[in-house]
Amino acid sequence: MLDLEFSTGDLARTRFAYSPLWECVAALRTLRRPAAHVLHRPWLAVAAPRIAELRSSGRIALLDALVPPPPRALPSFLAPTPAVPSPDLDDELAALRAVPAAEVRAELNQTRGVPIASLRELYARPSSGLDRLAREIRAFWEAALAEDWPRVRALLEADVLYRAREQTDGGPARLLNALDPAIRWRGDTLSIRLVHHSAAHRLDGRGVVLVPSAFAWPRVLVKTGPVWPVTVRYPTRGVGLLWTADRPAAPDALAGVLGATRAMLLTALTSPASTTELARRLRLSPGAVSQQLTALRAAGLVTARRSGRYVLYTRTAVAEAFLTAAGT
Structure with missing residues (x-):
């Protein structure tokens, strides 16, 4: 530990x-x-x-x-x-x-x-x-x-966005306790269950860098030392779906209301994604995806936020309700 x-x-x-x-x-x-x-x-x-x-x-x-x-x-x-x-x-x-x-x-x-x-x-x-x-x-x-990399990056960005919401909703304790079953926050200590390693480490005001990782799965890995900030690499959320089939099937009922492409885009947005990533996954042109996302945003079905160099799109509560009613 x-x-x-x-x-x-x-x-x-x-x-x-x-x-x-x-x-x-x-x-x-x-x-x-x-x-x-x-x-x-x-x-x-x-x-x-x-x-x-x-x-x-x-x-x-x-x-x-x-x-x-x-x-x-x-x-x-x-x-x-x-x-x-x-x-x-x-x-x-x-x-x-x-x-x-x-x-x-x-x-x-x-x-x-x-x-x-x-x-x-x-x-x-x-x-x-x-x-x-x-x-x-x-x-x-x-x-x-x-x-x-586009699909891996989208997964990592979605994880960071999710963690930000966790911290907003429940504070640092909720955030840290939700990272991985091997990580637990107690009092003022973050305890990490590691193989072949047991020690106590004072951070001395440097904090910790939390790094979601696709290829770290299934382990949590930690870097400590005098030169680098303590770095905790943990398996990202959704890694089990990383290599699954890309193109989702949109419900017929939803496609009948929104059109096939917009329905497919909403179905694909199980986690925040960029225009480039959606275009690659759905085998559409970035221009076509951008045009449809603009329409969905105007209708209040998706929101957009910037993350570094990229704009990530997320389904709204209204879109979630549509998908639930359509049986997804």
Whole structure:
């Protein structure tokens, strides 16, 4: 059990962020034990051959060496804690390249040592080694995650929006207790049930960064240390539906009133989503989706809010009532 001891200042500084770089690292780790990640089998079936090709060509040798199978620890510098709520991969790779040499060496000494040639090179020349690592992560991203990132990002954004509502409705205690069954808030302490780890940790006013993750499932993972803010990575809501069929069937009764496309859009909005994500899922043009969402918004059936670079659409109570009456 890891106990994180909070002060009032720590609660005030606790924030949410998601991380495409972390999803790369966690996605690669699922390949170490595929049987433990059954929810991601559809992704693994497509991505595994592409990743095998990267490995055979030596294009991710350093990344591979730094990502051990669970429960061995990952070096903290491999996925720097996001500085903003919704970074893109370029932002995070820039942060990776900027990790101080002393931190790289300290983490290698602590987590893996340097028995492998690629790690010896990283240890001896951290700056050039981190640049190589960033290139390898980019190669992994393009081969294994870029195509699916819109749906993963939409899921993570929906989770953050849901958590914000939880905090508004019930305060920090309700928010923290709802993150995962392995996480519990008691008094001024956040207790996290971890495998092979037991400690108490004072936050000292730095707060916690809460990171929803698709590929962390089914575990909660925590990063602590003197350099990075404490980071709690937890399985995002709805991860079980991440790889299910995209195009929903709208009820005939609803389609008869609203039209097939608008009814399908409402049915698809089980969680907040952007125009781009809806267009990809429903195999429609972004322009067509935008036009229909504008009409639904004017009718009071959807609302829109900005989240970072994206506008997320959500069904209203009126739309929920329509769907319930139509039998969805």
